[in-house]
Amino acid sequence: MTEQPDPYALATDAASALTKRLGVPAVDAAIVLGSGWATAAADLGETLAEIPLTDLPGFAAPVVAGHGGTVRALRTPADRIVLCFTGRTHLYEGRGAHAVVHGVRTAAAAGARRLVVTNGCGGLNPAWGPGTPVLIRDHINLTGATPLVGPRFVDLTQAYSPQLRDLARSVDPGLDEGVYVQFHGPAYETPAEVRMAGILGGSLVGMSTALETIAAREAGMDVLGISLVTNAAAGLGGETLNHAEVIEAGARAVPRLRTLLSGLLEV
Numbered sequence: 204m205t206e207q208p209d210p211y212a213l214a215t216d217a218a219s220a221l222t223k224r225l226g227v228p229a230v231d232a233a234i235v236l237g238s239g240w241a242t243a244a245a246d247l248g249e250t251l252a253e254i255p256l257t258d259l260p261g262f263a264a265p266v267v268a269g270h271g272g273t274v275r276a277l278r279t280p281a282d283r284i285v286l287c288f289t290g291r292t293h294l295y296e297g298r299g300a301h302a303v304v305h306g307v308r309t310a311a312a313a314g315a316r317r318l319v320v321t322n323g324c325g326g327l328n329p330a331w332g333p334g335t336p337v338l339i340r341d342h343i344n345l346t347g348a349t350p351l352v353g354p355r356f357v358d359l360t361q362a363y364s365p366q367l368r369d370l371a372r373s374v375d376p377g378l379d380e381g382v383y384v385q386f387h388g389p390a391y392e393t394p395a396e397v398r399m400a401g402i403l404g405g406s407l408v409g410m411s412t413a414l415e416t417i418a419a420r421e422a423g424m425d426v427l428g429i430s431l432v433t434n435a436a437a438g439l440g441g442e443t444l445n446h447a448e449v450i451e452a453g454a455r456a457v458p459r460l461r462t463l464l465s466g467l468l469e470v
């Protein structure tokens with residue numbers, strides 16, 4: 204049985220390699236860009252560098268070639284250094300929970316104190332049509348997995364910072380809040396699973412985010428989670444789910460998402 208590398212040491216190694224490559228002593232914040240968010244984050248500040256994640260210890264190539272797989276370092280108008288991860292590892296890739304949160308742990312090890320974690324997801328609230336951004340108030344982790352091993356009793360009572368949610372609403376007062384349910388994936392939920400998520404108190408369903416937030420909170424980061432509803436969750440929208448709908452919804456939402464992200468990075 205080959206010894207698995209210590210995930211925290213691997214994140215420290217990746218952080219050292221990253222800050223050395225960037226020529227900065229530390230970074231201030233990180234954004235994980237989910238489905239539909241990349242275009243909105245394209246011109247958030249002065250790009251210092253864009254680095255293929257596979258250049259850094261512990262990262263794998265993106266499963267879908269050309270979809271993300273880099274980390275872009277930005278200097279914001281407020282003179283902060285922000286890492287933008289243009290891709291993420293999903294639990295359904297089978298690389299384990301440590302791989303899923305390696306980017307977040309690397310950002311924390313590089314000094315980031317704030318994480319903005321975004322995703323594309325299904326919505327249970329009919330008021331949230333495709334292209335609606337929704338703040339994450341809390342999550343339900345239905346994956347059966349966690350990035351924490353051993354007696355790491357992380358408190359998650361305020362996993363999604365109320366202060367950062369207030370800040371987001373000061374930028375975009377129309378933002379609503381929801382509870383995000385992370386499923387393992389890669390299949391989308393059945394209509395019965397979507398109904399279950401609703402009974403449990405969920406209003407957003409996806410395949411990312413919760414595990415990254417757990418790792419961020421363990422590292423002491425403040426977290427803002429924002430979902431982009433790209434489709435009505437299975438069984439609620441009538442037609443079947445398809446990828447084209449995801450892309451189109453993301454494109455329609457770009458101006459609002461860009462305003463939101465740039466407003467968040469000015470403070």
Ligand SMILES: Nc1nc2[nH]c(I)nc2c(=O)[nH]1
Pocket residue numbers: 238323324325326386388390391392408409410433434435436437444449
């Ligand atoms: N689990 C799950 N993940 C998603 N990602 C996107 I975009 N839409 C969905 C969805 O409806 N369910």
